[in-house]
Amino acid sequence: MSLVHAVLIFTLEEPKDIKSTLEYLMTLFPRKLFNDTLPQVVLKHQLYSIHNDKTLVDKEVNKLRECGELLMFQLGFDSEAFGLVFTSDYKTKVLAGEEGKGTRTTVEKFLEKVLPSCTDLSFSKDKMLKVFLFTDSEITQLVKSGVLTVREAGSWWLSIPNSGKFTKYFIQGRKAVLGMVRKSKYGEVLQADLEERRTTSQVKFPLRYHVHDIVGAELVESIPTTSGTLLRFVDS
């Protein structure tokens, strides 16, 4: 569904379930920026900005992960920032990126064998060799393709290939939007006003994506007022 359609639905109706919230947030992800090579990524704490009950959100996300529909990644810049991607989307994009590459068969094997059976965020060498029966050279291929990244000696994080650009633009954009709130008079701004503002070239993602991020991560305080939601910078 189109972005406008999704946003309309979200502002008019009470968001009922986590999956539809995820789908809405996914529409905010700028696919064109990455030439459609990356799957749509959403951060887990962006859900907290829409649903009040954080414990319920965590439970629902885990349910979706258990039944294999959703994948969670440790993005690396914050121990509490987890990226969420729909499994089908991830598989499509990864395989598309592996077209014509020598590592393709190993990556396929990994996607078929490991993802459905294991919801871990990282894998140790033991597990890869003994449980999933990969060879050392296959593990090297997986790291080369970007599906695994190094965590420490003998253990790897599950990762999204070519997501370095995403992380870089995300951190840049987050810093810029936070700066916009901080530099406002009294360090606070109405959310509606902020979304109207022109963004600098530092902000490559739609402003709403960043607003959900900073509210959900509690980097700004979200205060309901008679003129709408107010975002106040939190000094930490």
Added chain:
Amino acid sequence: MSAADTRAARVLSLTLDPDRDVDRIHGNGINTIDIEAVEGRYMLSGGADGVIVIYDLENYSGKLQYTCKAVCTVGRSSRHVHKFSVETVQWYPFDTGMFVSSSFDKTMKVWDTETLKPAEVFQFEGNVYSHHLSPIARKHSLVAVGTNNPKIQLCDLKSGSRIHVLQGHRAEVLSVRWSPRYEHILATASADSKVNVWDVRRASGSLFTLDQHNGEKSKASAEAVNTAHNGRVNGLCFTSDGLYLLTTGTDDRMRLWNSASGENTLVNYGKVCNESRKKLQFAVSRGCSPDFVFVPCGSSVAVYALHTGELVTMLRGHYNNVDCCEFHQDHQELYSGGKDSNILAWVPVLRTADVEDESNNDNKGAAGLSAVNPAFQDAWSSDED
């Protein structure tokens, strides 16, 4: 509504008590307060100036507005006063004849309430961050002491001995707490990000250590394995039935654990601001359905629903950082003390008298007058405006 629901409703309507305040004796911040368990009448407080004060919380003045008077004080002029700030005070759980205080002057003193002289003084090598006596113990009289030494000392009140030591932590121990359910179970929190649960009858190490990822080693980075928090753990509180343990850490998180299995219940309270370099004293309600947690958060007290993690409200009233809070179980009242040297009382909003009650005109008149604090009575507006 059941009794538990009524108590929960009272907690939800907590506001600053307009009719009561607590005598202001401390010249400096208040670090710790404790209300005795026997009658719920006397409150102890320990301050950054080393002073210890005992207050009488009961209202015998006959008037609605009253001040909780200080009954006695161990002030700066006393020969036995602590030299540096008092970090923890606790009444002897079984009667108010004795209380124990510990301080940054590296001592823990056991006081006789009558004479206000220490019956026993335990000397330590480092700052004492926290101590705790078991509220239910009949078979032992051990005081657990957390200092900046990673070893936890157990001091025996009866014999004065302190040979029992618990080893396991790698950095200073910021908080210690006995279980209110089993008199031999002790939980300890340390700056090494770990929380250990001990059975003091065992000679070997701790029973288990709390793991925030519940054994899912894949989720965390390698260093965070088997830690309770991603930072110093500085607050511990058991729920009153002893079935759950709450911990707070400088990673701005609060976690609820099943105290028997050590499992993280994964209740998400969001960001619980925590900048304390010492122990944090927070409280849990009892007998309410649902139960609430009261956590000092900057200059307010944050109230969370215990099992859902929802932030219910922020109690604002202090002028500076709040350092400690204590819940009065019988009246569902909250007392909080902070750097502004004030102890504030938070009470459930009192219901105004029913208007239909015609029978007791005298009572209604009296209640009507005293229900409004004279300071707030409007004696200057004219009706013609």
